[in-house]
Amino acid sequence: MKILVCISNVPDTTTKITFTNDNTEFNTAGVQYIVNPYDEIALSRAIELTEGGKGTVTVINVGEASTDPTIRKALAIGADDAVRINAAPRDAYFVAKQIAEYAKDKDFNIILTGRESIDYNGNQVAAMVGEFLDIPSISIIKKLDIDGDTATIEREIEGGKEIVTVTGKFIASCAEGTAEAKIPNMRGIMSARTKPLNVIEPVAIEEVTKITKYETPAPRGTVKLIPADQAAQLIDLLHTEAKVI
Amino acid sequence: MSVLVYVEQAEGKFKKSVYEAVSYAKAIADQQSTNLTAISIGNVADAELKELGKYGASKVLNVNTDQLKTFVNQAYASVIAAAAEKENANIVVLSNSFSGKGLAPRIAVKLKAGLADGAVELPSADGKFAVKKTAFSGKAFAITELTSTNKVIALNPNAFGVKESSGDATIETFTADVKQSDLGTVIKDIVRATDKISLPDAELVVSAGRGLKGPENWGMIEELAGLLGAATACSKPVSDADWRPHSEHVGQTGIAISPNLYIAIGISGAIQHLAGVSSSKVIVVINKDPEAPFFKVADYGIVGDAFEIVPKLIEALKAHKA
Numbered sequence: 001m002k003i004l005v006c007i008s009n010v011p012d013t014t015t016k017i018t019f020t021n022d023n024t025e026f027n028t029a030g031v032q033y034i035v036n037p038y039d040e041i042a043l044s045r046a047i048e049l050t051e052g053g054k055g056t057v058t059v060i061n062v063g064e065a066s067t068d069p070t071i072r073k074a075l076a077i078g079a080d081d082a083v084r085i086n087a088a089p090r091d092a093y094f095v096a097k098q099i100a101e102y103a104k105d106k107d108f109n110i111i112l113t114g115r116e117s118i119d120y121n122g123n124q125v126a127a128m129v130g131e132f133l134d135i136p137s138i139s140i141i142k143k144l145d146i147d148g149d150t151a152t153i154e155r156e157i158e159g160g161k162e163i164v165t166v167t168g169k170f171i172a173s174c175a176e177g178t179a180e181a182k183i184p185n186m187r188g189i190m191s192a193r194t195k196p197l198n199v200i201e202p203v204a205i206e207e208v209t210k211i212t213k214y215e216t217p218a219p220r221g222t223v224k225l226i227p228a229d230q231a232a233q234l235i236d237l238l239h240t241e242a243k244v245i
Numbered sequence: 246m247s248v249l250v251y252v253e254q255a256e257g258k259f260k261k262s263v264y265e266a267v268s269y270a271k272a273i274a275d276q277q278s279t280n281l282t283a284i285s286i287g288n289v290a291d292a293e294l295k296e297l298g299k300y301g302a303s304k305v306l307n308v309n310t311d312q313l314k315t316f317v318n319q320a321y322a323s324v325i326a327a328a329a330e331k332e333n334a335n336i337v338v339l340s341n342s343f344s345g346k347g348l349a350p351r352i353a354v355k356l357k358a359g360l361a362d363g364a365v366e367l368p369s370a371d372g373k374f375a376v377k378k379t380a381f382s383g384k385a386f387a388i389t390e391l392t393s394t395n396k397v398i399a400l401n402p403n404a405f406g407v408k409e410s411s412g413d414a415t416i417e418t419f420t421a422d423v424k425q426s427d428l429g430t431v432i433k434d435i436v437r438a439t440d441k442i443s444l445p446d447a448e449l450v451v452s453a454g455r456g457l458k459g460p461e462n463w464g465m466i467e468e469l470a471g472l473l474g475a476a477t478a479c480s481k482p483v484s485d486a487d488w489r490p491h492s493e494h495v496g497q498t499g500i501a502i503s504p505n506l507y508i509a510i511g512i513s514g515a516i517q518h519l520a521g522v523s524s525s526k527v528i529v530v531i532n533k534d535p536e537a538p539f540f541k542v543a544d545y546g547i548v549g550d551a552f553e554i555v556p557k558l559i560e561a562l563k564a565h566k567a
Binding site: 214 | 255385530
């Protein structure tokens with residue numbers, strides 16, 4: 001079994017998000033980058049499924065050379081080899097097309113991504129790759145089991161879950177529950193340095209979106225504190241002042 | 246040119262988020278001086294389809310075939326893209342729901358369209374079609390221009406509101422060829438917790454954290470939520486400890502929500518948690534630590550012990566309802 005896991009290089013979850021150049025660019029000063037947490041879940045499940053000689057895991061990232069440390073981290077967690085498409089990730093459409101172009105003539109049985117990247121929160125790449133490759137895509141999965149050529153998958157739906165099966169090649173985006181994120185051990189970190197990381201040049205793709213500006217949420221006014229012994233007042237305020245109940 | 250909105254049904258009914266998507270799509274159609282067509286897939290009664298007229302759809306395409314009874318994103322995307330072509334629609338709108346997230350990207354690729362997902366406002370009317378969408382897990386917004394001819398927008402729940410407009414919808418049967426290979430995903434079972442309000446759609450949310458000390462203490466949270474008609478949620482440590490299911494985890498690595506009211510009980514307000522809830526309209530924080538960072542983004546706060554405050558709120562709410 002050959003699994004391809006798509007990973008994003010994203011700011012650490014504790015990052016304070018600010019912008020520069022008249023709010024047109026994300027301020028990368030002092031930002032630590034990590035493997036997107038959901039992609040780590042996808043990678044961890046891929047490793048579990050291929051453990052014990054049952055297959056191999058390749059990670060793919062669309063990014064410039066600055067993302068190599070993040071790719072090495074994925075190799076340290078346990079991926080066998082890595083591919084970097086040498087381009088700044090313009091938008092999900094661009095990234096998905098690059099991944100699809102790479103994967104189309106390789107024989108990956110399964111492609112996994114995280115449910116979304118924590119920077120642009122698209123949850124777009126998996127379904128777009130699925131469409132480019134004309135294979136099923138299952139979004140926001142919470143469980144993935146493989147039996148021969150058939151996968152049984154639990155996906156989240158509003159107010160519940162859906163259990164689906166898919167036979168043959170597919171792509172899925174993984175959420176919490178699919179696996180516990182693995183932490184690299186010393187042996188993994190050492191071996192990651194020598195695992196293959198192939199750099200491939202991107203294909204040209206037409207532009208479909210362009211981010212022109214960023215905004216940060218408007219600051220809220222100061223909090224109205226209600227004394228603990230008059231807690232019941234809160235219900236009145238929510239009803240008469242905030243008008244939300 | 247026209248606008249097409251996909252109206253997602255659940256067991257033959259439309260939810261509020263669907264009427265919201267229709268209202269939003271109608272506003273875009275007005276901006277573009279064109280008409281709004283809705284497309285429904287699955288078994289929905291005519292009366293329910295007619296209802297869409299109230300929110301601005303002038304025509305409803307009804308796809309009701311055995312093959313497409315249950316949601317398969319690959320097949321549904323084919324049908325919606327075919328409908329867009331037939332209607333000469335260059336803008337497709339849908340709800341940024343779990344299903345919408347699996348569908349919108351496939352439609353975008355089929356139509357070679359730019360996709361703005363998590364949209365929170367109408368596109369700019371200056372011809373640039375710039376859509377404000379959430380980014381960095383609620384820590385920011387990205388103004389995204391859809392520069393392609395065709396455009397797809399997935400609207401966040403509770404972002405636009407339901408707006409009625411006068412009008413009647415005509416219903417038309419629509420069929421499109423679906424390839425067998427589009428039906429590769431087979432649904433085996435759907436499990437719905439019918440007595441619970443779904444978190445992403447919820448207008449009111451009661452959430453609790455480690456301050457509750459253990460899963461056995463969630464009774465009062467559920468009672469408070471029940472009285473309010475609210476959904477329940479929790480912080481990451483709580484779902485990590487399996488006190489509550491992962492599906493209740495809100496925050497940067499959980500679900501991002503934007504309800505009208507978010508009540509956080511015993512949650513300190515780590516930056517990752519705030520990211521997922523900061524677009525809530527009104528935030529109430531109950532915490533015994535007056536220094537809890539959550540108070541900085543709250544509208545109302547009570548400094549005190551949850552085990553004393555929550556029962557008081559339950560009592561007050563019962564009195565309020567009586």
